[in-house]
Amino acid sequence: MKDKQINSQSAEFSSRLIAWQKIHGRHDLPWQNTQDPYAIWVSEIMLQQTQVTAVIGYYAKFMARFPNIARLANATQEEVLQHWSGLGYYSRARNLHNAAQTIIDEYDGKFPQDFEKIQTLSGIGRSTAAAIASFAFEQNQTILDGNVKRVLARHFLIEGWTSAPKIEKQLWLLAESLVPEQDMVAYTQGLMDLGATVCTRTKPKCDRCPLKASCLALAKNKTKELPTPKPKKAIPQKQTTMLLILDGNEVMLEKRPSSGIWGGLWCLPEISMQDIASEVALRRFGLEVEAEEPLESIQHVFTHFKLEIVPQPLQVANQPRQANMPNMIWLPIEDAIGAALPTPVRNILLNLKR
Numbered sequence: 001m002k003d004k005q006i007n008s009q010s011a012e013f014s015s016r017l018i019a020w021q022k023i024h025g026r027h028d029l030p031w032q033n034t035q036d037p038y039a040i041w042v043s044e045i046m047l048q049q050t051q052v053t054a055v056i057g058y059y060a061k062f063m064a065r066f067p068n069i070a071r072l073a074n075a076t077q078e079e080v081l082q083h084w085s086g087l088g089y090y091s092r093a094r095n096l097h098n099a100a101q102t103i104i105d106e107y108d109g110k111f112p113q114d115f116e117k118i119q120t121l122s123g124i125g126r127s128t129a130a131a132i133a134s135f136a137f138e139q140n141q142t143i144l145d146g147n148v149k150r151v152l153a154r155h156f157l158i159e160g161w162t163s164a165p166k167i168e169k170q171l172w173l174l175a176e177s178l179v180p181e182q183d184m185v186a187y188t189q190g191l192m193d194l195g196a197t198v199c200t201r202t203k204p205k206c207d208r209c210p211l212k213a214s215c216l217a218l219a220k221n222k223t224k225e226l227p228t229p230k231p232k233k234a235i236p237q238k239q240t241t242m243l244l245i246l247d248g249n250e251v252m253l254e255k256r257p258s259s260g261i262w263g264g265l266w267c268l269p270e271i272s273m274q275d276i277a278s279e280v281a282l283r284r285f286g287l288e289v290e291a292e293e294p295l296e297s298i299q300h301v302f303t304h305f306k307l308e309i310v311p312q313p314l315q316v317a318n319q320p321r322q323a324n325m326p327n328m329i330w331l332p333i334e335d336a337i338g339a340a341l342p343t344p345v346r347n348i349l350l351n352l353k354r
Contacts, residue, residue, distance in 0.1 A: 014180035020210035021190030037111035037136035044128050073100035082340035095123025134188040142175040147195025153227035157216035162227045236305040242268035247316040255327040262342045289314040300344045311348045
């Protein structure tokens with residue numbers, strides 16, 4: 001009897017969500033109304049930790065430059081990063097590029113349909129694989145991104161930080177129990193749409209929710225308390241000096257290592273505040289430079305720490321300068337602005353140009 005009741009509740013949850021999505025959900029996003037797994041895959045990777053409004057412009061440009069898996073796989077990592085520049089979380093772009101090459105090498109250029117194989121591709125976890133499998137292949141796989149966690153935590157009154165292993169396991173089991181037998185595309189999209197447009201993190205629009213009649217958080221006046229916030233930790237503050245090494249209208253850029261923060265991007269050379277006056281520290285550039293007053297510092301916030309960046313202009317004093325060295329390049333400032341740069345570096349150069 002209890003199982004029948006649970007099945008009935010699950011069916012009601014999914015049927016109401018599907019009916020709502022077909023009328024009130026989003027239907028005109030650039031990556032919708034297609035079953036092309038490549039287009040869906042690119043959108044899902046871009047949407048990881050990034051809002052739809054920020055993704056739309058990048059998605060259009062990225063797809064215009066890399067319209068299929070082969071074009072993406074055959075591009076250089078620098079080209080891919082250049083078209084990702086400004087979107088952040090650059091490991092996503094590197095993983096996308098690596099996965100495209102894997103698909104060419106191991107799957108004859110065709111995106112795999114097997115759910116387990118999809119998850120072996122770089123940068124694709126269980127929830128992203130489920131979204132691709134649902135939208136592209138209409139498989140009955142469940143997603144569990146941040147929006148879905150919020151919907152489930154509120155509707156079923158699940159307390160505790162949703163990314164804690166115990167709570168996350170509970171949410172996965174719950175999400176699996178709610179998967180409908182049909183209309184999988186509308187159901188999956190409905191979960192995303194509900195979390196993004198109605199059951200929002202702040203000021204949820206409960207009066208417009210198709211699940212309000214059965215939402216336990218609403219019934220107990222706990223929508224503001226759920227989902228339980230992540231336990232707070234002090235965010236470390238770090239500082240670095242970025243060298244604006246200038247020769248007329250040209251600036252020196254240094255390519256960062258392929259892994260780590262801003263991996264593979266062009267950047268201004270970095271140096272610690274203590275070394276700024278050290279000739280030894282500057283010797284690796286093979287230049288004589290004259291320091292100017294530092295520019296106003298800027299703050300950049302990462303997931304796990306805050307970074308204060310002090311831009312330090314240095315004018316080249318010796319002529320002629322050396323040719324480009326490995327992993328270093330001289331570019332006119334306007335050309336440098338269009339290179340594969342981290343956002344704060346591009347902002348520094350834009351301010352310099354102004």
